[in-house]
Amino acid sequence: MNEDVVTTVVFVLLALVAVGFGFLVFRVDSMARATFALAVSFVAVGGILLLLDLDYLGVVVVVMMVMEMAIMAVFMIAYMMNPAGLMPMSMYHDKPRAMSIAVGTFVVLAGGALLVDWPERQGAPPDDVTEQVGLGIMGSHMLVMMGIGAVILSTIVSALVLASARSRYDRLGDDLKARPARDPIRGGVGP
Amino acid sequence: MSLEALLVVAAALIAIGLYGALSQQSIVMLMMGLELMLNGVIVAAASFWYYVAPSRPDGQVLVLVVISAMTIEMAMGFAVQTAIFRAGEVELTDEATELSG
Numbered sequence: 001m002n003e004d005v006v007t008t009v010v011f012v013l014l015a016l017v018a019v020g021f022g023f024l025v026f027r028v029d030s031m032a033r034a035t036f037a038l039a040v041s042f043v044a045v046g047g048i049l050l051l052l053d054l055d056y057l058g059v060v061v062v063v064m065m066v067m068e069m070a071i072m073a074v075f076m077i078a079y080m081m082n083p084a085g086l087m088p089m090s091m092y093h094d095k096p097r098a099m100s101i102a103v104g105t106f107v108v109l110a111g112g113a114l115l116v117d118w119p120e121r122q123g124a125p126p127d128d129v130t131e132q133v134g135l136g137i138m139g140s141h142m143l144v145m146m147g148i149g150a151v152i153l154s155t156i157v158s159a160l161v162l163a164s165a166r167s168r169y170d171r172l173g174d175d176l177k178a179r180p181a182r183d184p185i186r187g188g189v190g191p
Numbered sequence: 192m193s194l195e196a197l198l199v200v201a202a203a204l205i206a207i208g209l210y211g212a213l214s215q216q217s218i219v220m221l222m223m224g225l226e227l228m229l230n231g232v233i234v235a236a237a238s239f240w241y242y243v244a245p246s247r248p249d250g251q252v253l254v255l256v257v258i259s260a261m262t263i264e265m266a267m268g269f270a271v272q273t274a275i276f277r278a279g280e281v282e283l284t285d286e287a288t289e290l291s292g
Contacts, residue, residue, distance in 0.1 A: 123246025
């Protein structure tokens with residue numbers, strides 16, 4: 001069989017998996033299943049990147065998103081209302097309008113993709129695609145990655161500040177020199 | 192496989208993510224819709240790199256930026272969800288009305 005035919009068949013399969021499982025995310029009865037459906041969609045997108053010769057980025061997407069969905073599953077179990085999917089789950093608001101907006105967006109975007117006269121391909125992929133991105137982020141695009149580093153650091157700090165129940169200045173009241181109260185009954189029980 | 196086909200797939204992922212983000216009541220499910228939209232952006236950026244300018248690293252760097260945006264969005268989303276759940280047991284978007292009107 002011709003190599004192009006194989007690529008096309010694999011691409012169509014991956015595209016169907018990515019879109020189909022993406023839609024399944026909002027259709028299944030349990031949030032845990034929704035998380036795994038999203039993970040499958042991400043893995044299919046990683047496969048599409050591999051088809052485009054993006055070996056490194058494809059593997060990064062698969063590995064990162066599987067980990068991210070594993071962490072997400074923990075939060076799902078913490079916040080979800082229907083853990084095991086034993087009951088039908090329907091948590092929508094304004095469904096018809098959301099559906100019409102989504103379909104309208106798809107028509108506009110897909111119409112643009114098909115109708116716009118895209119520029120001709122310039123140049124060819126280098127022999128080592130990973131070397132290209134490595135030299136890019138360490139050379140001409142270094143500022144981008146430095147910006148991302150600063151944003152990720154501030155994300156770590158602000159996420160911790162938001163998520164912690166009490167921070168260091170709110171530990172034992174607003175007086176920083178305050179010591180733990182001398183409770184008659186230890187363990188923080190009682191008035 | 193062509194640029195147009197890949198962009199249609201990206202458009203489908205973005206539209207499905209938008210549908211989820213608009214229609215879901217749970218804040219966590221809303222974030223999954225946003226993730227799906229960024230997933231479509233990854234496909235679009237990668238296909239532009241491959242079919243328009245493969246000799247420059249811009250497209251690949253854009254994919255890296257989108258991947259980081261996804262993780263940052265997830266981390267901040269869960270932090271905000273934890274904060275508002277602590278403050279008022281809010282877990283649905285309809286209940287998070289503190290800033291409305």
